[in-house]
Amino acid sequence: MMQQQSAIVRTYRRIERAIVPVLVLAGWEIFSRSGVLPPALLPAPSQVLRAWADWVFATDGNTQTYSGTWILDTLASAGRVFAGFAIAGALGVALGMAIGWSRSVEKLIEPVLQVLRPIPPVSWIPLAIIWFGIADKPAIFLVFLGAFFPILLSTIHGVKTCDRNLLRAGAMVGGSPGKLLRHIVFPAALPSIFSGLRIAIGSAWMLTVTAEMVAVKSGVGYVLWDSYYFLRYDLVIAAMASIGLLGYLSDFAIRLSMARVLHWQRGSTISGREG
Incomplete structure (x- = not known):
């Protein structure tokens, strides 16, 4: 009996x-086929899957010019995401460490950053197009803006919440400010930094799709917007699902890196739960 229950x-x-995704898809399929809304306005999951399959594998040509182009569209979007994300990560962590560590740097730079932070990244689109033209650069710029501030603020928080007793102990054994930053402050800030990276990668995907709708003529976001003009809502939903999948995979990669880098934290968390 116990074996059956455990099985x-x-x-x-x-x-x-x-369970929940299957129930949602089943309810969506039933509602779409019920005739409450025209099928063209709310395509059933089976219709979306058919369009998505042709977009990826060129199965029957129902997506016309986009048949079999999913890989190229995905690579175009991913290149913009990771270029902007990498720049934001490098600059956000470096500047966040400096602001969190030095009061003089904080007083000098933070007021400007706090003025820029509330400005929505999408409001920079006109200037980005004027500065960089219709190409990859405006999308990378917008991705950078969307990813930079979560990484920056998380890094500042991680540095400022570092255990002061560890810093005192490091200073007592002759640690220089550089060594304290490298061997104590940075490792202590890593959990906060990774939290910022996870938030930033989601913002990065949202911003690259927005940029592709306006300033770029390729990528998943461009397919989404172009399909809307041609009333191909099945392909619109397939593009939305693609963005969600790519965002999930990107976040999963960061979580894998976090688990590998912060293996010591996982052990302490587990022991704390057991206690």
């Missing part, structure tokens, strides 16, 4: 993540 529990744990 049921194991089976449930394997499928529990899929």
Whole structure:
């Protein structure tokens, strides 16, 4: 009896993540086929899947010019995301460490950053097009803007919340400011930095799609906007699902890196829970 119960529990744990998505898709399919709305306005999941399959594998040509172009569109968007994200990560961490560590740097730079931070990145689109033209650069610039501030603020928070007793102990054994930053402050700030990176990668995907709708003529966002003009809402939803999938995979990659880099934190967390 106990073995049967444990087998049921194991089976449930394997499928529990899929329960809600399956119910949502089933309800969506039933509602789309009920005729409450025209099928063209709310395509059923099966219709979206058919368009998505042709976009990826060129199965039957129903997406016309986009048939079989998903890989190229995805690579175009991913290149812009990771270029802007990498620049934002390098600059955000470096500047955040400096602001969190030095009061003089904080007084000098933070007022300007606090004025710029509330400005929505999308409001920079006209200037980005004027400065960089219709190409990859305005999209990379917008991605940078969207990713920079979450990384910056998370890094500042991580530095400022570093245990002061560790700093005192490091200074007592002759640690220079550079060594304290490198060996104590930066490792202590890493959990906050990774939290900022996870927030930033989601913003990066949102901003690159927005830029592709306006300032770029390729990528997943451009396919989404172009499909809207031609009333191909099945392809619009397929593009939305692609963005969600790519964002999830990007976040998953950051979580894998975080688990590898912060393996010491995972162990302490587990022991704390057990206690």
